[in-house]
Amino acid sequence: MDQTDKEKIALWKFGIIAPVISGTHPFSTNRQFYRHLAEKEFENPVSGVKKSFSWQTFAHWAYEYRSGGFDGLISRPRSDKGTSRTLSPEAQERIIALRRQYPRIINTVLRARLIEEGFIPARVSQSTIDRFVRSLPQSRLEPIHQGKERRAFEKEFANQVWQADTSYLYRLAGHRLYLVSILDDASRMIVGWGIFEADTAVNFQKILKNAVMTYGIPSVLYVDNGSPYDNHQLNMICARLGVALVHAPVRDGSAKGKQERAFRTFKDHWLRCSDWNAYQTIEEVRESFGDYLQKYINCQHASLKDMTPRQRYLKDAQRFRFLPDEAVEQYFLHTYERKVRTDSTLVIDGISYEVPAEYMRETVKVKMDPEDRRKAWLLGMDGKLIPIRTVDKVENSRIRRRQHMRFREEE
Numbered sequence: 001m002d003q004t005d006k007e008k009i010a011l012w013k014f015g016i017i018a019p020v021i022s023g024t025h026p027f028s029t030n031r032q033f034y035r036h037l038a039e040k041e042f043e044n045p046v047s048g049v050k051k052s053f054s055w056q057t058f059a060h061w062a063y064e065y066r067s068g069g070f071d072g073l074i075s076r077p078r079s080d081k082g083t084s085r086t087l088s089p090e091a092q093e094r095i096i097a098l099r100r101q102y103p104r105i106i107n108t109v110l111r112a113r114l115i116e117e118g119f120i121p122a123r124v125s126q127s128t129i130d131r132f133v134r135s136l137p138q139s140r141l142e143p144i145h146q147g148k149e150r151r152a153f154e155k156e157f158a159n160q161v162w163q164a165d166t167s168y169l170y171r172l173a174g175h176r177l178y179l180v181s182i183l184d185d186a187s188r189m190i191v192g193w194g195i196f197e198a199d200t201a202v203n204f205q206k207i208l209k210n211a212v213m214t215y216g217i218p219s220v221l222y223v224d225n226g227s228p229y230d231n232h233q234l235n236m237i238c239a240r241l242g243v244a245l246v247h248a249p250v251r252d253g254s255a256k257g258k259q260e261r262a263f264r265t266f267k268d269h270w271l272r273c274s275d276w277n278a279y280q281t282i283e284e285v286r287e288s289f290g291d292y293l294q295k296y297i298n299c300q301h302a303s304l305k306d307m308t309p310r311q312r313y314l315k316d317a318q319r320f321r322f323l324p325d326e327a328v329e330q331y332f333l334h335t336y337e338r339k340v341r342t343d344s345t346l347v348i349d350g351i352s353y354e355v356p357a358e359y360m361r362e363t364v365k366v367k368m369d370p371e372d373r374r375k376a377w378l379l380g381m382d383g384k385l386i387p388i389r390t391v392d393k394v395e396n397s398r399i400r401r402r403q404h405m406r407f408r409e410e411e
Contacts, residue, residue: 003337003365005046010073011235012045017062018244022219024160034058056093063096070239086128091119095132107133158316161185162218163259164192164208164229166199167266170276172285179266179289180204182211183259185222187313188304189297190262191215195286202370204228205237209332212241215313216320220244222256233334233370240331241323265296333367333377340364345391349373352391 019025020033027033034055041050064072087095091114098110105113111129114120162182169177178199182192192211196203208221221243223229230247238245248256270292279285297309304312323331338346340359345352348366355364355378367385369375377385 003363006074007236008045009075010070011239012042013061013073014065014070014239015245016042017058017065020058020062021065021242022244024220024244030059030062031055054090054093056090056097059097060089060093065242069242070236073239086124087120087132092132094119095129096136099133099136156186157319158184158186158189158313159216159218159320161220161222162191162211163222163256164204165224165256165259165263166204166226166228167263169195169271169285172276172279172282177282177285178203179263180207180228181259181262182207183262184215184218184309184313185258186316187309188258188262188301189215189309189313190293191313193289193293195282195289197282199226199228201228201231201234205234205332206371208237209328212323213325213328216322217241218243220246222246222248224248224256236335237332266292269296330367332370334370336366336368337363338366348376353388354391355388356386 014021016037020030025033027036037058038053038055041052043050061073066072094114094117095110098105098113107129108126110133111120111124111126114124114129115122162184164180164182167179167181169179171177175197178196180192180194180196180199180203181190183189184191191214192207194203194207221238223245225247235245266289270289274288279288300306300308301312307315336348338348340346340355340362342360344355344357344360346355346364346366347353348368351373353366353376359378365379366388367377367379374390376388376390378388380386
């Protein structure tokens with residue numbers, strides 16, 4: 001299985017457990033939600049095989065994500081490859097679950113319980129159970145926190161759900177303009193926006209990155225099904241941030257009701273009240289909308305009990321979750337997997353990059369800034385990022401000519 005397939009499966013796992021990570025499932029405990037999932041079948045995105053899983057498997061996925069982030073869900077080569085394992089993954093997960101539920105349970109009772117529940121046959125020795133329990137780090141045996149009762153999409157707090165969508169504006173100098181907006185569901189606060197000449201995934205990700213840096217990380221990002229919102233890179237970004245990416249039903253604008261109403265308000269109170277012919281550049285349009293937006297977020301809303309969106313949003317400020325800007329920058333880099341050519345170059349979307357010669361013929365991972373594709377890094381064998389640059393054919397040709405001239409002089 002190659003890296004792309006491993007990432008597909010990791011995204012699939014994250015999509016299943018995302019309501020646990022974001023705290024948006026309707027069950028009173030995580031375990032109830034896991035048992036609900038265990039009653040269903042899930043189709044593997046790579047093999048296409050449908051399979052059901054034990055509830056402990058889902059608990060294990062959630063633990064792996066919380067422990068190692070998105071990378072924790074990516075399958076890794078087994079350290080004991082080539083040797084047999086007496087305990088199945090399901091049995092190991094059950095041991096962890098029982099030890100966390102009953103911290104004082106003794107290993108002999110643990111073995112009897114596993115046999116009774118059918119996780120292991122009677123031939124599995126007590127010493128096997130003892131060795132496995134001893135190998136577990138203490139952090140994996142901590143009691144499960146059940147948490148308080150939650151309901152899906154309650155939108156009770158700011159940063160619980162962000163809605164994102166695109167709306168068409170008028171044309172400027174022959175180009176249609178697009179308004180991209182991210183709205184906090186609980187407060188109607190506009191946490192991110194931009195006006196562009198193209199509705200692209202990169203433009204949306206630019207807005208989302210700025211919103212995350214400024215306002216924190218939402219639990220859920222509720223988006224449309226268009227290409228700017230339904231792509232592999234956005235899935236990877238949200239998974240690394242721990243954000244549940246939820247797509248609205250197809251052709252159901254009312255599913256994003258608050259965002260749609262906000263667009264109508266923007267058009268009624270700004271777009272249709274502006275002298276569009278007076279705008280000469282897109283920067284002037286952005287400046288005009290930015291001035292209007294400051295009034296919008298500082299205006300009292302009846303639906304917010306006469307609070308302004310800014311006031312309602314800041315009411316929950318103590319709940320907000322932030323990451324260092326450097327980490328956010330890393331998460332928003334696009335990731336590609338390429339094979340290095342024999343001339344120590346690799347190609348991404350028609351752009352050639354030079355890489356160190358020791359990676360020749362190797363399949364490598366490349367991180368790239370989608371806003372400036374000249375900024376790219378190779379993920380080295382030691383896990384560090386190595387800057388790489390685009391191929392300068394003119395400079396390379398000069399180097400070859402100088403070498404050739406020296407050869408002629410030696411003759």
